[in-house]
Amino acid sequence: MKLLGFIVVSLAGALLLYGTQDFPAWGDPQSPASVHLSNDYIEKAVDQTQVPNLVTAVLADYRGFDTMFETAVIFCAGLACFLLLRDFSKKRERYYRHVSTGVILHVKNQEKKLTVGNEFEYMDKDWVPSDLIIKTICRILIPFIQIYALYVVAHGDFSPGGGFQGGVIFGASFILMAISYNLKTLVNRIKEKVFGIFAAVGVLIYVGIAALCMPMGGNFLDYSKLAPLIPGDPGHIRALGMLGVEIGVGIAVTAAMAIIYINIVSEGRHDEGL
Amino acid sequence: MLWIDLIVLTFVIFCAIAAITVKDLLATAILFGAYSFMMCLLWAVMGAVDVAFTEASVGAGVSTVFFVAAVFRTSRRTKD
Amino acid sequence: MTDLLPLIVAKYNYWLYVILMMIGLYAMIAKNNLIKKLVGMNIFQTAIILFYVSIGYKVDATLPIIQGAHGGQGAAIQAADYINPLPHVLMLTAIVVSVATFGVAMALAVRIYQRYQTLEEDELRMRLSE
Numbered sequence: 350m351k352l353l354g355f356i357v358v359s360l361a362g363a364l365l366l367y368g369t370q371d372f373p374a375w376g377d378p379q380s381p382a383s384v385h386l387s388n389d390y391i392e393k394a395v396d397q398t399q400v401p402n403l404v405t406a407v408l409a410d411y412r413g414f415d416t417m418f419e420t421a422v423i424f425c426a427g428l429a430c431f432l433l434l435r436d437f438s439k440k441r442e443r444y445y446r447h448v449s450t451g452v453i454l455h456v457k458n459q460e461k462k463l464t465v466g467n468e469f470e471y472m473d474k475d476w477v478p479s480d481l482i483i484k485t486i487c488r489i490l491i492p493f494i495q496i497y498a499l500y501v502v503a504h505g506d507f508s509p510g511g512g513f514q515g516g517v518i519f520g521a522s523f524i525l526m527a528i529s530y531n532l533k534t535l536v537n538r539i540k541e542k543v544f545g546i547f548a549a550v551g552v553l554i555y556v557g558i559a560a561l562c563m564p565m566g567g568n569f570l571d572y573s574k575l576a577p578l579i580p581g582d583p584g585h586i587r588a589l590g591m592l593g594v595e596i597g598v599g600i601a602v603t604a605a606m607a608i609i610y611i612n613i614v615s616e617g618r619h620d621e622g623l
Numbered sequence: 624m625l626w627i628d629l630i631v632l633t634f635v636i637f638c639a640i641a642a643i644t645v646k647d648l649l650a651t652a653i654l655f656g657a658y659s660f661m662m663c664l665l666w667a668v669m670g671a672v673d674v675a676f677t678e679a680s681v682g683a684g685v686s687t688v689f690f691v692a693a694v695f696r697t698s699r700r701t702k703d
Numbered sequence: 704m705t706d707l708l709p710l711i712v713a714k715y716n717y718w719l720y721v722i723l724m725m726i727g728l729y730a731m732i733a734k735n736n737l738i739k740k741l742v743g744m745n746i747f748q749t750a751i752i753l754f755y756v757s758i759g760y761k762v763d764a765t766l767p768i769i770q771g772a773h774g775g776q777g778a779a780i781q782a783a784d785y786i787n788p789l790p791h792v793l794m795l796t797a798i799v800v801s802v803a804t805f806g807v808a809m810a811l812a813v814r815i816y817q818r819y820q821t822l823e824e825d826e827l828r829m830r831l832s833e
Contacts, residue, residue: 350732350733351733353732354729354733355729357728357732358728358729358732359725361728362722362724362725366721369714369717369721372714372717375716375717375757376760376761376762377761377762378762378764382758382787383759383761383787387759387782387789388782390788391780391785391787391788392782395769395780401770402673402767402768403768403769403788404673404767404788404791404795405673407788407789407792408792408795408796412792415796419796419799422800422803426807429807430806430807433811434814507768508768509673509675509676510673510676513681513795514676514680514681517677517680517681517684517685517802518680521680521685521688524685524688602799605803606685609689609806609807610685610688610689610692612810613689613692613693613696613806613813614695614696616696616813616817622692622695623692628716629716629719635719635723636719636722639723639726639727639746640726642742642746643730643734643739643742643743643746648736648739651738651742655742655745658749662752669756669757669759670764670765670766670767670786671756671786671790671791671794672766672768673791673795674752674756674791674795674798677795677798678749678798681799681801681802682749682801682802685802686745686802686805689802689805689806689809690738690809693738693809693812693813694738696813696816697738697812697813697816697822698816698822701735701738701739701822702735702823703735703736703739
């Protein structure tokens with residue numbers, strides 16, 4: 350298999366190397382990719398949409414249909430992880446730790462539950478002592494990460510960033526919470542139902558804004574027809590429409606990342622993990 | 624500019640080869656994160672700031688976390 | 704000499720992309736561990752993304768964010784001053800979809816491990832033929 354693979358790879362690589370002969374020189378402004386459609390976007394995007402970041406303008410407006418289904422792909426990935434791994438069967442055994450003495454209780458009867466509070470604390474099967482420094486640093490850090498994520502979403506029109514990046518950073522803040530405390534903390538604080546609803550709501554915001562343009566007399570995703578609904582300068586209506594769409598994308602991506610992480614790390618049992 | 628590009632590209636290739644030859648999946652996860660970060664640097668040099676930002680948050684951040692989570696739930700052992 | 708060097712360097716770039724792509728393909732074909740195969744798939748994807756991004760590059764051009772868009776009236780925008788944004792948009796989509804597929808693939812790997820206690824391809828094949 351190794352030899353066969355090497356032969357196939359060498360042949361394919363040789364063909365591709367032969368093909369590079371005809372490529373335009375690196376960074377050539379007159380290369381075919383840069384002379385047809387893209388010049389139109391570069392020259393007209395600011396007049397038409399009032400958005401300086403051309404990537405966001407093309408992503409959320411000219412190619413908005415594409416991005417809509419991409420958001421749907423993220424949603425489907427979260428759903429697929431949930432359906433593949435989620436395990437609703439009851440946990441057979443539990444571990445508790447007596448806080449003041451450090452005695453560990455192993456409860457095998459699944460009916461029996463101890464109240465978790467000042468006296469007893471919940472414990473993972475492969476338990477590591479919680480580190481005060483890590484916990485404190487992460488508790489300070491998480492709000493700043495979340496504010497940065499909101500900044501990235503809100504400034505997607507003017508600077509690099511947008512719904513996807515902001516959503517991923519926001520989801521990463523939840524993951525950091527699960528890693529620094531334990532998974533139980535995250536799952537207790539934000540229920541999985543909430544994550545599921547948010548993932549669906551994000552896609553719905555996108556589709557809703559896009560579909561709202563149709564009763565207002567435009568095509569699907571034609572943000573300029575939303576002008577009567579929103580007060581302010583009607584010239585900026587496309588930028589505002591893009592902002593709304595990016596918020597929807599951010600919510601969907603946040604929830605999907607959290608769902609995927611929780612399901613993978615706990616094998617779908619949502620009790621213990623990294 | 625071009626020389627930065629070529630130096631980083633060489634690093635990228637080293638990282639890629641190391642990621643697929645090392646015999647420990649946790650090491651693969653970290654090397655893959657390094658690979659993604661080098662890629663992100665390369666795209667920032669080429670002026671694709673949006674793509675670089677996405678790769679830094681998605682490829683080097685969340686992908687590595689998913690990878691480590693999966694290795695935690697499966698095994699670190701690999702034969703090749 | 705000054706003319707020849709950029710020419711060689713330009714092609715060297717493309718050769719490295721092809722090498723990177725082939726590393727990914729080789730890992731997908733020849734590696735025994737399923738997670739190694741996934742890493743190979745991701746390397747292949749990033750090599751293609753790198754190729755697209757480098758196609759959009761222009762010498763002496765700046766980032767595709769228009770300077771002074773609000774208030775800079777009258778200044779005509781020259782397309783040659785800005786890097787081509789179209790490949791960036793397409794590849795942004797590709798990266799985000801790649802993390803989605805990566806997550807689903809990891810979920811599948813965890814599921815396979817739960818059932819067969821292994822991720823090696825030959826051991827899996829042995830278990831399946833039993």
